Amino acid sequence: MSFIDCSRVLDKSFFENKLFSNHFxxxxxxxxxxxxxxIIPHPSHGFxxxxxxxxxxxxxxxxxxxxHKVEYNFPNCDDCISExxxxxxxxxxxxxxxxxxxxxxxxxxxxxxxxxxxxxxxxSDDDKEPAGNFRRIFELLGIDLKRFVFINKNTKLKxxxxxxxxFFCDETDNRRYFTNEYRETIRKIxxxxxxxxxYENIHKVYFPFSNYRRNxxxxxxxxxxxxxxxxxxxxxxxxxxxxxxxxxDQISLLKNAEWMASTDGSxxxxxxxxxxxxxxxIIPRGPYSSEYQDALNFVxxxxxxxxxxxxxxxxxxxxxWGGPFYFYSSDNLLSFFHTKKxxxxxxxxxxxxxxxxxxxxxxxxxxxxxxxxxxxxxxLYLNYIRKKLLYFLxxxxxxxxxx
Numbered sequence: 001m002s003f004i005d006c007s008r009v010l011d012k013s014f015f016e017n018k019l020f021s022n023h024f025x026x027x028x029x030x031x032x033x034x035x036x037x038x039i040i041p042h043p044s045h046g047f048x049x050x051x052x053x054x055x056x057x058x059x060x061x062x063x064x065x066x067x068h069k070v071e072y073n074f075p076n077c078d079d080c081i082s083e084x085x086x087x088x089x090x091x092x093x094x095x096x097x098x099x100x101x102x103x104x105x106x107x108x109x110x111x112x113x114x115x116x117x118x119x120x121x122x123x124s125d126d127d128k129e130p131a132g133n134f135r136r137i138f139e140l141l142g143i144d145l146k147r148f149v150f151i152n153k154n155t156k157l158k159x160x161x162x163x164x165x166x167f168f169c170d171e172t173d174n175r176r177y178f179t180n181e182y183r184e185t186i187r188k189i190x191x192x193x194x195x196x197x198x199y200e201n202i203h204k205v206y207f208p209f210s211n212y213r214r215n216x217x218x219x220x221x222x223x224x225x226x227x228x229x230x231x232x233x234x235x236x237x238x239x240x241x242x243x244x245x246x247x248x249d250q251i252s253l254l255k256n257a258e259w260m261a262s263t264d265g266s267x268x269x270x271x272x273x274x275x276x277x278x279x280x281x282i283i284p285r286g287p288y289s290s291e292y293q294d295a296l297n298f299v300x301x302x303x304x305x306x307x308x309x310x311x312x313x314x315x316x317x318x319x320x321w322g323g324p325f326y327f328y329s330s331d332n333l334l335s336f337f338h339t340k341k342x343x344x345x346x347x348x349x350x351x352x353x354x355x356x357x358x359x360x361x362x363x364x365x366x367x368x369x370x371x372x373x374x375x376x377x378x379x380l381y382l383n384y385i386r387k388k389l390l391y392f393l394x395x396x397x398x399x400x401x402x403x
Contacts, residue, residue, distance in 0.1 A: 002297050008307040008332035015289060015306055023295035025177040029164040031108060037160060038077070039087075039151050041123055048090055048123040048151075050160070061162075063090040063125070064101045065169050077154040084159040085149070086115060088122040091130060095243070096266035098134060100167045100176075100292055107181035108163035109143050110188060115161065120147045127152050133247045140192040140247070141185070167295070176295035183299055186272050189251070196252040205253060206232040207242050207262040207270065209285075221360075223353040224327035225263070227346070228283065228309055231329060232261055235337045242270055254278075263310075264290045265321070276301040283333070285325045286312035309333040311350075314357035324360050326353040 006015040034052060042048030042063075049061030059065045086109075091102045109115075120143075124130070129150060130138060138145050166182035169175070208229055209222060229239050237259070242250050254260060254273040261281035262268045269292060271280050280302050282293065289306075297304055309330040316322055328346065 002300070002302045002304055004297065004304045004306070006306050008305065008336060009284070010308050018289050018291075018294055019297070019306070021175075023175060023177050023298050025168075025179050027164075027177075027179055029107065029166060029179060029181050031161055031163040033084075034087075034160040034162050035158070037157050039121060039123070039155050039157055041127075041152050041154070042090060042125055050087065050157075050162075060165055060168070061087065061089065063092055063097060065165075065171065077156060079153060080156040080158065081119075081121070081149070082158045083119065084161060085119045085121045085157060086161045086163070088120050088148070090123045090125060091134070092125050093128075093130075093134065094125075094266065095133075096269045096290075096292060098137075099269055099272065100296070103137070103185055104165040104167040104182065105163040106141055106143065106185045107166045107179075110141065110185065118147075118161065119149050121149050121151055121157070121160075124150050124152075136247045137189060140189045142188075142192070174291070176291050178295055178299065186299060189247075190255070190273055193251040194248045195255070196249050199249070199253040199256050201256075202238045202240075202253060203257060204232075204235070204237040204259040205257050205261070206237040206239050207260070207267040208239060209263045209265060209267050220356060221323040222263075222285070222325040222327065223356055224346070224349045227329050227349070228327050228333065231333060231337060231339065234339075237261060242267060263325075263327075264293055268293050269296055271302065272296055272299045274300055274302060278302055280304045281336075282306050283309045283327070285310055285323070286315040286320045288315075288320045290321065305336070307332050307336055314353070314360075324353065324356045326350060 004019050006012050006019065009015050034050070036053040037058075038051040040048050040051060050058045052058055087105070089102060089105055092098045109120075127150075129135075129145065129148070135145065166179045166185065168177055170177055206229060208225055233239055240253065245253070250270060251273045254270060255275055257274065257278060259279045259281070260271055260274055261283070262270075263283045263285045265285060268280070268282050268290070271293075274280065278300070280297075282304060284306065307330070309332065310325060310327050312320070312323065312325040314324060314326075326349070328349070334340070
């Protein structure tokens with residue numbers, strides 16, 4: 001059972017209500033057989049999935065089952081797969097969603113040799129087969145991608161083996177949960193990976209986020225993380241971009257790490273590859289915590305520290321995880337490293353954040369989810385204005401004295 005420390009966040013009650021509950025489910029997994037259903041490719045955001053013979057959309061067949069509304073025309077199609085197939089799900093090319101939502105049925109293929117000759121049907125969220133690290137995960141799990149049929153048009157299915165999900169959302173409380181089968185899937189990946197000894201001497205690692213973009217045309221999503229990177233580097237952390245490493249190297253690195261740190265999101269999801277009793281530092285990106293990370297915190301027995309060091313006041317209230325994000329050297333982070341206080345609020349960086357927010361979310365008003373965060377923003381901003389005013393008056397007096 002992981003230990004979680006929320007003493008260094010502004011809104012302790014918000015995080016305590018979300019984090020101090022176990023997300024492990026002892027649900028017994030099985031599979032069902034669906035007859036005469038349809039598979040539809042994703043129209044957007046991974047919303048593809050299965051429609052049963054009663055013309056009802058099966059929400060759990062989507063990328064995740066908290067999709068509230070799916071628009072589709074009931075498929076009229078000539079394509080039909082008459083043989084019995086196994087449904088894998090939607091394969092996302094977003095690393096965090098891939099490790100969770102896309103692998104939720106992988107457990108079925110680890111222990112069911114009776115189905116080795118069946119084809120596997122899946123939907124790719126970019127209409128391409130998995131490559132690179134995504135492909136490597138399937139190799140580590142021993143799942144042959146040659147068995148896969150990737151669906152890109154409406155197709156009727158005579159008979160589908162439909163495994164239960166080992167990582168899922170409970171619609172009664174909107175929380176993510178995982179089963180022992182999911183934990184075993186992650187252990188299988190870790191155990192099958194090829195160890196790289198070059199990381200043996202790295203015991204502290206920080207995974208940065210700010211350079212990541214959804215695609216080459218998208219805007220940056222974060223400003224100011226370099227300030228945090230410097231703090232971690234001075235504290236002996238290696239700054240390593242996980243997307244630059246192979247999966248095997250990522251796992252080798254984290255197997256050796258005693259401390260891992262990152263912002264809350266896909267980077268922190270890599271903590272599932274840490275060994276038990278390791279330490280994890282998570283910096284919230286904005287006024288929320290990732291519901292995925294809330295669950296993944298319990299896959300291993302970790303000691304986890306949540307530390308506020310962001311002031312992302314221009315996140316959209318309805319979807320704060322979309323950013324943009326602003327990071328700074330907070331009192332909480334400085335005190336964690338027993339570092340002397342320094343200039344925290346750099347208006348040059350914050351001005352860049354304002355420009356980024358204007359481009360990302362035109363017309364969006366600042367969103368401050370609680371009074372404590374608002375007070376912190378006001379304090380930092382007013383201190384900056386006060387210092388700038390004093391500096392201006394000092395220059396003015398010096399100028400007048402020169403006459």
